[in-house]
Amino acid sequence: MTKVVNALCIASLMLAAWGCALWTDGTWWMAPPRVQRWWVATGGSVAYAVLCVWCFREVLRNQPTVVAIDGVAGSHEQTDAGKSIGQPARPIAPVLVVYASETGFAEELAQQTVDLLQTLNRSVELLPLEEVTEVKLQQTSQAFFLASTAGEGEPPGHACEFHDTMMQSVWSLSGLRYAVLALGDSSYDKYCAFGRSVDAWLQRCGAAASSDRIEVDDADPIALANWQASVEATVQGELVAS
Numbered sequence: 116m117t118k119v120v121n122a123l124c125i126a127s128l129m130l131a132a133w134g135c136a137l138w139t140d141g142t143w144w145m146a147p148p149r150v151q152r153w154w155v156a157t158g159g160s161v162a163y164a165v166l167c168v169w170c171f172r173e174v175l176r177n178q179p180t181v182v183a184i185d186g187v188a189g190s191h192e193q194t195d196a197g198k199s200i201g202q203p204a205r206p207i208a209p210v211l212v213v214y215a216s217e218t219g220f221a222e223e224l225a226q227q228t229v230d231l232l233q234t235l236n237r238s239v240e241l242l243p244l245e246e247v248t249e250v251k252l253q254q255t256s257q258a259f260f261l262a263s264t265a266g267e268g269e270p271p272g273h274a275c276e277f278h279d280t281m282m283q284s285v286w287s288l289s290g291l292r293y294a295v296l297a298l299g300d301s302s303y304d305k306y307c308a309f310g311r312s313v314d315a316w317l318q319r320c321g322a323a324a325s326s327d328r329i330e331v332d333d334a335d336p337i338a339l340a341n342w343q344a345s346v347e348a349t350v351q352g353e354l355v356a357s
């Protein structure tokens with residue numbers, strides 16, 4: 116629409132220039148313009164001003180607005196689906212997806228979660244649990260943790276050290292919202308023990324659960340569908356809040 120308006124403006128200016136050239140043909144008339152021409156000039160100026168204001172409003176209306184999640188600014192910029200007139204754009208933090216996986220199922224689900232978030236137009240970062248740092252979580256406003264349980268209620272191998280060190284301290288994560296998908300098998304005594312530990316640790320750190328923990332018993336498809344719906348609802352809810 117703006118391009119059409121611009122083209123119309125240029126065309127009318129060229130027409131006006133051509134008209135002026137014809138108008139001033141011959142000898143110059145040095146006397147002040149007659150009243151009628153003052154009115155024509157004033158009308159033209161007012162019409163031009165109205166056109167400028169209208170174009171400016173169109174530009175503002177078409178400008179994508181960026182919404183911050185809970186006011187936490189991130190390093191990546193991204194636009195949301197909503198639009199707002201006259202509000203300054205603000206950065207939106209990427210969503211963090213974290214996994215702890217022994218035989219690959221949680222990692223596969225984490226990748227699917229990333230794909231889902233990307234289809235929802237969110238920038239996403241995927242990390243194994245041991246690469247998560249306190250600063251990273253402090254810079255994140257929404258994180259999704261997918262954690263399976265191995266051994267007899269143990270963390271997956273790659274997450275053992277993180278469990279034994281980092282999860283024994285209390286990080287300051289009051290700005291973080293999170294959700295946990297705990298993977299396990301109810302035939303084990305310590306069902307979903309590690310996912311539950313991750314959830315409890317995040318609560319101790321002051322993070323707020325964006326949704327209740329979902330436990331997946333032996334790849335239960337209903338629980339997995341609930342997770343997908345929960346991720347979608349969480350992210351879409353965030354975009355409304357600012």
Ligand SMILES: Cc1cc2nc3c(=O)[nH]c(=O)nc-3n(C[C@H](O)[C@H](O)[C@H](O)COP(=O)(O)O)c2cc1C
Pocket residue numbers: 215216217218219220221222263264265266267268269271298299300301303304305306307308333334
């Ligand atoms: C050796 C082994 C030990 C397991 N121990 C537990 C357990 O203690 N508690 C539990 O809920 N699930 C347990 N599980 C089930 C896994 O957590 C479940 O199959 C999960 O989906 C595996 O995810 P992953 O592929 O990401 O490791 C165990 C599975 C295996 C193979």
